[in-house]
Amino acid sequence: MKETMEETMEEDILALLKENVIQGRRTKDDEGVDGDMVGTPAVLELTQLMVESDIAPEIIIKQGLTAGMQVVGDKFATKEYFIPDMLASAEAVGAAMDILKPILEAADIETKGRFVIATAKGDIHDIGKNIVAILLKGAGYEVKDLGIDVSPEKIVKVVREYKPDFLGISALLTTTMVAMGKTIEALKENGLRDKVKVLVGGAAVSEEYAQEIEADAYCVDGFHAIKVLEDFQKVKT
Ligand code: B12
Known part of the structure; x- marks a missing residue:
């Protein structure tokens, strides 16, 4: 009975978190897209509460933050939302990630390899990459984050000099995902393709x-990437 109650509470808070992402409410002082929500807990307070209630960060990210952003994107596609609305939601998710970051990073200390990550040229979306x-x-990787709008040339330079084991590229736009293909071509031209x-x-992006x-893998999210x-490591050993 206790477990059922806890599960229901967890579902309720997650639904509230998702709704507050959609509303673009970072803190309780924000009105939200629909207005009149001032004073009620928003993304920051709810994330804090969930962490204190031992709800796994994986659940918070997948079912609260990412699920909310998905709806924001749908609303933008149907012209119900505009860029400032997307930005407000993005900032709210960023604030939640600031709370989750120390917990996630503290999980493991062993170095499993070097990972360079970047958002593709022309693209400024960075929430997913972050x-x-x-x-x-x-999960124990040494991560070098090159930021947003990163050209294939820059990536090639970093791969040559830093010698990472893995390279991750993120693209949210159909117009910028072509830069991923260009990056792989540039790695080939520079004799680096088999190094990373x-x-x-x-x-x-799709499978x-x-x-x-000719990427080595497509990942739906960060948890998938860890898997x-x-x-890859199993194949190596
Ligand atoms: C927030 C947002 C913005 C914000 C970005 C703020 C920021 N700091 O990132 C702002 C307002 C700046 C923005 C701008 C634009 N946006 Co926008 N945006 C979004 C929105 C709503 C959410 C993206 C997001 O953060 N999702 C949450 C994160 C957690 O998910 P994610 O990024 O997918 O990442 C996860 C996985 O995909 C995966 N992953 C991602 N990258 C990688 C990389 C590797 C290596 C791995 C392993 C995994 C992985 O793991 C992540 C974690 O789970 C999407 C809608 C959507 N459905 O994606 C539109 C969306 C991407 N935007 C869109 C558009 C059109 C634009 C603009 C062109 C609008 C305009 N007219 O100016 C500009 C483009 C600016 C540019 N040059 O990049 C369209 C793209 C359409 C298309 N198919 O090309 C979308 C799909 C909205 C829509 N439905 O129309 N946007």
Whole structure:
């Protein structure tokens, strides 16, 4: 009975978190897109509460933050939301990740390999990339984050000099995912393709596209990426 009650509470708080992401409410002082929500707990307070209630960060990220952003994207596509609305939600998710980051990063200290991550050229979406970077650090990888709008040339330079074991590229736009293919081509031209495993992800990308550009793996999210990397390590040993 106690467990059922706890599960219901967890579901209720997660639903509230998702709704507050959709409303773009970072703290309790924010009105939200629909207005009149001032004073009620928002993304920051709810995330804090969930952490204190021992709700797993994986659940908070998947069922609260990412699920909320999905709805925000749908509302933007149907012109119900505009760019400032997307930005407010993005900032709210960023604030939640600031709370989750130390917990996720503290999970493991062993170094499992070097991972370079970047958002593709022309693309400034970085929430997903940042989440993946945090999760990989927590899983024991040494992560070098090159930021947003990163050209294939810059990536080639970093792969040559830093010699990472893995490279992750993120693209959220159909117009920028082509830069992933260009990056893989540039790695080939520079004789570096077999030196690094390339993982791609982001809302615009699919398994088919990853195969088309000859990436080593497509990942739906950061948790999937950890699994894929573990499989790579198994093949190596
Ligand atoms: C927030 C947002 C913005 C914010 C970004 C803020 C920021 N700091 O990132 C702002 C307002 C700046 C923005 C701008 C634009 N956006 Co926008 N945006 C979004 C939105 C709503 C959410 C993205 C997000 O953060 N999702 C949550 C995160 C957690 O998910 P994620 O990024 O997919 O990442 C996860 C996985 O995909 C995976 N992953 C991602 N990358 C990688 C990489 C690797 C290596 C791995 C392993 C895994 C992995 O793991 C992540 C964690 O779980 C999406 C809608 C959507 N459904 O994606 C639209 C969306 C991506 N945007 C869109 C558009 C059109 C734009 C603009 C062109 C709008 C305009 N007219 O100016 C500009 C483009 C700017 C540019 N040059 O990049 C479209 C893209 C359409 C298309 N198919 O091309 C979308 C899909 C909205 C829509 N439905 O129309 N946007």
